[in-house]
Each structure stands twice: as C-alpha cells, then as structure tokens.
C-alpha cells in the first residue's frame with residue numbers, strides 16, 4: 001500500500017501529500033491547473049499582487065503542525081497575530097472595530113452601540129465553550145467510521161459535551177441563538193459567521209456559533225508575504241519530501257479492479273498505478289466524471305450548495321485610511337440578502353461588501369499609497385453573470401457612499417472572478433466556495449465521508465467533504481484522511 005495518487009493540489013491535497021510522504025509512502029500529486037494552490041492561487045497585475053481566494057487566516061497551529069510533523073517548512077513561513085479581526089461599517093454610519101483584546105473589544109461595543117457589553121462577551125464565552133465541547137467530535141475525527149464511536153471515544157465526547165452543555169444549542173437556528181448577543185447590530189455581526197462556510201444564518205443550525213471563537217478567542221493572523229505564502233510553504237515541503245507533483249495534468253478516471261482502486265488515468269491517456277487514491281477535487285465531479293461506473297452518493301451530491309462569490313480585484317491608488325485588512329460594508333437588509341442568495345438565486349440589490357486590502361500587512365503587494373483591494377460579494381453557486389456590470393456599478397457606489405472613496409477615479413488595474421470562473425479554475429461544483437451548505441440541522445453528518453465505503457483504497461479530502469471548507473478544516477481533513485489511510489491501508 002505504498003503508492004499514493006492524489007488528485008488536486010489544493011490545501012487538502014497538498015497537506016495530505018505531506019502527511020503521506022512523511023509516513024514513508026511514494027506520493028504522486030496530479031493537478032489539472034498550471035500551478036498548485038487550487039482556490040488559493042495568486043495573480044499579479046502591474047505593480048499589484050493579489051491572493052485570488054482566501055484572505056482570512058485563522059487557527060495557524062494546524063498549518064504549523066502539518067509542516068512540523070514533516071520536519072519543518074522547506075520554505076520560510078511566518079505569520080503575525082493581528083490586533084483586530086475586522087472593521088465594520090453600517091449604512092447609518094455606525095462603525096465598529098472588532099479588537100482582539102477583550103477589554104478593548106468590550107469598550108468598543110459600549111462606544112459603538114451605546115450598550116452594555118456583557119451580553120456580547122457572554123455570547124463569545126459560549127462560543128469558546130461550544131467549540132471546546134464539540135471540536136473532538138465534529139472537527140478532529142471522521143463521523144462515519146466505527147472507530148470514532150467506540151465506547152471510550154463516545155464517552156470522551158459525551159464528557160466534553162456535558163462540560164460545555166450551556167453552549168450546545170441543539171434545536172435553534174444560528175440567528176435564533178444570536179438573539180441573545182445583545183444589540184441588533186451585534187446579532188447581525190454574529191450571524192455573519194454562517195458565511196464562513198457559505199451558509200444562511202436564518203436556517204443554519206445554532207452550532208455554527210462556535211465559529212466566532214476562531215477569530216475572537218484564538219485570533220486572526222496574517223502570513224508574512226500574503227496568503228499565498230501558505231501554499232508556497234506546503235508546496236516546497238511536499239517537494240522536499242519527494243512528492244512528485246504533475247501540474248497541467250488533469251485526472252480523467254480513477255481506475256478500479258475488483259472492488260479496489262488501482263490507480264488513475266490522466267487526460268493524456270497514461271495510466272498511473274497506485275494502491276491508494278485520494279481525491280482532493282470536489283466530490284461531485286469526482287463521482288460524476290472520474291468514477292462514472294460507480295454508484296454515486298446521490299443524497300449527498302444533491303445537497304444545497306454553499307454560496308459562491310463575485311470578486312473584484314482592484315489596484316486602487318488611494319491611501320484609504322479608514323480601511324484595514326478586513327472590512328465589511330453591511331447590506332441595508334441582511335435577511336433579504338440571504339433570501340436573494342438561497343431562495344431567488346440572485347444577489348440582493350444592496351449586498352454586503354467585503355473589502356480585503358492585503359497590502360496592509362504585506363506592503364510589497366501594492367505601490368506606496370495604494371492598495372490591492374479584494375472586493376467580494378456573496379453570490380449563489382452557479383450564478384449567471386449577466387448582471388455583472390450592474391453589480392460592479394452598485395458595489396462602487398456603495399463604497400463611495402460608505403467610505404467616501406471613489407474607486408473608479410483611482411483604479412489602476414482590475415480583474416474579476418465569477419462563480420463560473422471559480423468552477424472552471426478549481427473544479428468546484430457550480431463554483432461553491434465550501435462544498436455543500438450547512439443549512440440543515442444534521443448538515444455536519446451530510447458531508448461526504450473521507451474514506452469510501454465500497455471501493456477499497458479510495459479517500460476524499462478538501463472543502464467539499466468532512467469536516468468542511470476553509471483552510472483550517474481542509475488541514476484537519478488532511479489529518480483525518482491520513483489517519484484513516486494508516487489504519488485501513490497501512491504500508
């Protein structure tokens with residue numbers, strides 16, 4: 001069971017390659033695109049460098065663990081902890097800075113909302129307790145293996161759950177749970193965390209209330225050199241371990257013999273034998289295109305998709321003193337925004353706009369006095385792009401209204417990514433950013449498993465499968481997948 005073929009060099013595929021190679025396996029990684037990184041690739045336009053996908057870096061210990069268990073990062077990698085997670089702007093001119101320091105945060109809540117900060121601080125404490133009570137069960141192991149449900153493990157999870165029982169809302173929606181956060185604007189702020197896995201706060205289960213703990217409790221970080229430094233560290237480490245990485249090499253089939261995998265066929269027609277195959281590609285095309293003769297898990301593949309996005313990458317020659325690394329310009333009607341996204345499959349007339357300016361922490365990414373703006377609006381997966389020009393005009397008008405900056409007048413370069421582009425560039429089903437949405441009470445159990453039940457030697461990793469999307473969960477997924485591989489297909 002020594003030869004491992006991995007499909008897709010996103011975060012999940014790269015991290016699994018590192019873990020498998022560290023444990024002595026021969027690993028070949030096949031990537032359809034010309035470069036590694038998947039959703040986390042980069043783009044240079046004139047004097048500006050942009051990270052195309054993720055901009056928020058949390059739980060860095062997971063990345064450091066991945067690199068350290070391989071003997072350390074082959075490329076220099078460092079990061080700084082930020083003193084604030086985000087700047088928030090409301091249409092009525094309320095402004096709020098989410099400071100990392102708890103005392104400063106409480107004072108800012110009192111200043112911005114003219115309210116006692118106690119309810120919000122208690123809410124954050126519950127988020128921390130809920131996170132600790134559930135991480136072992138939902139994030140750090142497979143949910144689909146008998147080994148996760150031994151008497152000893154189940155007792156351990158129950159003990160953790162009992163300790164954190166105050167913070168385990170089992171029946172409510174996230175927005176219902178957040179009603180106790182105090183001021184309505186704070187409720188809205190906590191509702192936003194449903195978008196961290198592309199879900200709808202008015203339907204998603206309240207258990208997603210653990211997400212704010214990642215930012216408010218554990219902190220928000222910035223890699224030195226920008227988000228792409230994460231990919232560079234993983235890529236170099238994998239190469240140093242002897243992983244053979246074939247870019248521009250799409251896999252067209254997963255090969256099987258007598259109920260087990262035997263390798264992959266690449267688009268050039270070559271067959272590449274392997275004892276273990278790990279798909280780091282989205283689970284829907286993995287079944288539909290790479291395993292057309294296998295029975296697909298239809299219930300999982302038909303689940304509602306998480307949101308996608310429209311992203312404008314703008315080089316803006318303006319100092320924008322009010323904007324920090326992460327900024328949110330809220331929609332006038334947040335509930336209407338989610339109705340548009342999930343029921344009408346459209347983008348609300350006045351959507352929430354996220355502005356990330358990476359050069360705030362990586363100054364080399366833009367000329368002095370300018371910024372590499374990553375401006376994102378949530379969009380339904382599969383969104384038709386016919387309204388793109390209208391959306392661009394509305395987004396620019398909103399930025400001018402809420403920050404006073406006339407982007408068009410200071411624009412030096414531009415690139416746009418739509419849901420269709422994300423689908424084409426990364427193979428993600430309908431361009432969804434995080435696989436299936438978590439809009440139902442049992443969503444966590446409805447993500448695809450990491451080890452196939454029917455085909456021996458077939459594994460899954462990445463944002464569309466358990467435990468979910470986003471950099472931290474993809475790194476946890478790589479750890480889980482590797483552990484299962486060691487258990488079920490040892491060398």
Ligand SMILES: Cc1cc2nc3c(=O)[nH]c(=O)nc-3n(C[C@H](O)[C@H](O)[C@H](O)COP(=O)(O)OP(=O)(O)OC[C@H]3O[C@@H](n4cnc5c(N)ncnc54)[C@H](O)[C@@H]3O)c2cc1C
Nearest residue numbers: 008010012032038039054055056251281427462463470471
């Ligand atoms: C715009 C945007 C913003 C985001 N913001 C954040 C954020 O701030 N923080 C955060 O944590 N996460 C964020 N995410 C989510 C995060 O980027 C993803 O969850 C994560 O990067 C997904 O990694 P993955 O391992 O699933 O692989 P992916 O990045 O999805 O990569 C899969 C790879 O597989 C390759 N592939 C597919 N099919 C084949 C095939 N047949 N043969 C060979 N190769 C194949 C693709 O080319 C691709 O390179 C964002 C995503 C996007 C797009």
